[in-house]
Amino acid sequence: MILNRAILVLTAALLLTATPAVADKTTITDVTGRQVELDLPAKRVLVGEARQIHVIAALKGEHLFDTIVGWRDDMIKKDPDSYEAYRERFPALESLPQTGYIPSGTFSLEGAIALKPDILTLNLEAQKSAQESGIEEKAAAAGIAIVYLDFRVDPAKNSEKSIELLGSIFGEKTKAAEFIAYRRAQIALVTERLAKAGNIVRPKVFIERSPGISGDNVCCRTFGPANFGEMVELAGGHNIATDVISTTFGDLNPEQIVVSNPDHVIVTGANWAAESDINQFVHVGRGADPENARTKLEALMERPAFSSLAAVKNGKVHAVWHQFYGVPYEFVPIQQFAKWFHPDLFGDLDPDKTFREFHERFLPIIYRPGYFVSLPAGEE
Incomplete structure (x- = not known):
């Protein structure tokens, strides 16, 4: 009996070891109020605006492009000085797949799906076009979670929330909190002095x-x-x-x-x-x-x-x-x-x-x- 019981325990342990661990789903709320369920940190991220790299870089540092599978082409066109800085530091950036812009009609959903991302990060300005074009619904059907961020339309309301979202997506919550704290402290150097004046x-x-x-x-x-x-x-x-x-x-x-x-x-x-x-x-x-x-x-x-x-x-x-x-x-x-x-x-x-x-x-x-x-x- 004792031997049989030991065999059962050993068999159960082996089964547990052989069974792949199932990642826990996490529900996050993006800046639009949408609740999005996904596995975090994400393994494959498609960055829907390349200038989001300015934030992601502050969270990931030397590992900036480890889990990014593609990005929009806007940094190359609209912020080439910054692009060159990142290209010099990360030469592989030149071959990173590029996507277009949803509101301008240059975004290819088929091309995005081919990159097999878990998450597509979009700016708030793209939401209306993403919904009206059906991209939001089709991306979800393809297993791609869309998360909306905002650093432009209402920064006071959404910037810190967007930093936190990126911290969750890239598994860098602590770094996101440090970024937010630094930003607040530097702004306070001005606002607190003005208040005292x-x-x-x-x-x-x-x-x-x-x-x-x-x-x-x-x-x-x-x-x-x-x-x-x-x-x-x-x-x-x-x-x-x-x-x-x-x-x-x-x-x-x-x-x-x-x-x-x-x-x-x-x-x-x-x-x-x-x-x-x-x-x-x-x-x-x-x-x-x-x-x-x-x-x-x-x-x-x-x-x-x-x-x-x-x-x-x-x-x-x-x-x-x-x-x-x-x-x-x-x-x-x-x-x-x-x-x-x-x-x-x-x-x-x-x-x-x-x-x-x-x-x-x-x-x-x-x-x-x-x-x-x-x-x-x-x-x-």
């Missing part, structure tokens, strides 16, 4: 979205109360566009800008050589040439709506890297804006040092400056 005078600020990239829009795309508009407010300025528009993105006409007569003008810029039809944009970003950027910035201020503004006359004209608008690195421009708006209050802040420190602590690429520029009289 009391009733400060907030300069009027106009921030123009990507001027000089296209001849179809001479002036004046801008930001409402969210995104760069909110960064202006957090830094102690008043975004004049919020007096007129309530959406994340919108347009002012030149006459409105002239009437508002802002104290500071900030334009967003990047390396858009692959997309621009007029090449008048301000190229700022990783390793950008500051003299070239100033020349382009000065030329933009010669447009009729700008030449008479107080900001231009007083030399308070600046450019900021456009891609900050879709990456939760906004603590860097908030610090820089605060220095521009209130130089006496924030003279000790060093946004360049902050961003360098962030790279050294979180990112697998080397830092190179070039993300901001001012016209000479505007340098504080």
Whole structure:
């Protein structure tokens, strides 16, 4: 009896050892409120916007591309300076399969399915098109879980949630928490000091979205109360566009800008050589040439709506890297804006040092400056 009992125990143990472990399903809630059931961490991820790499890199470091099976082609076209930095560090990136963009109709679901991803991460802006085209339903039928993230439409509401989601997807919850804590602390260096300063005078600020990239829009795309508009407010300025528009993105006409007569003008810029039809944009970003950027910035201020503004006359004209608008690195421009708006209050802040420190602590690429520029009289 004792021998038989021992044999039964041994047989049961062998059966347990031979049976593959079944992964536990985890339910997460994405930024749209959708509940998604999946196995975590994911083994194969299709990154639906390549610029999400700026966040994933802060979580995965040297292992950034271990579980990424493909990505959208937007970083190559819209953020080539960053793409080159990651290509230098990860040469295999050149052969990483690319997908198109769902709202533009260039996304191939068949191509995505062929990559056998567990998860497809999409930006919030793609949700409507993904639903109307049937891609959301068809992806689910193919066993691909879609998770929506948002760093652009309503960053204040969704950025930290999106970082947490990526932390869960890539098995880096602790690193995600560290990222969020660092981001909060760096923003607090500005907001807490402003709160202690009391009733400060907030300069009027106009921030123009990507001027000089296209001849179809001479002036004046801008930001409402969210995104760069909110960064202006957090830094102690008043975004004049919020007096007129309530959406994340919108347009002012030149006459409105002239009437508002802002104290500071900030334009967003990047390396858009692959997309621009007029090449008048301000190229700022990783390793950008500051003299070239100033020349382009000065030329933009010669447009009729700008030449008479107080900001231009007083030399308070600046450019900021456009891609900050879709990456939760906004603590860097908030610090820089605060220095521009209130130089006496924030003279000790060093946004360049902050961003360098962030790279050294979180990112697998080397830092190179070039993300901001001012016209000479505007340098504080």
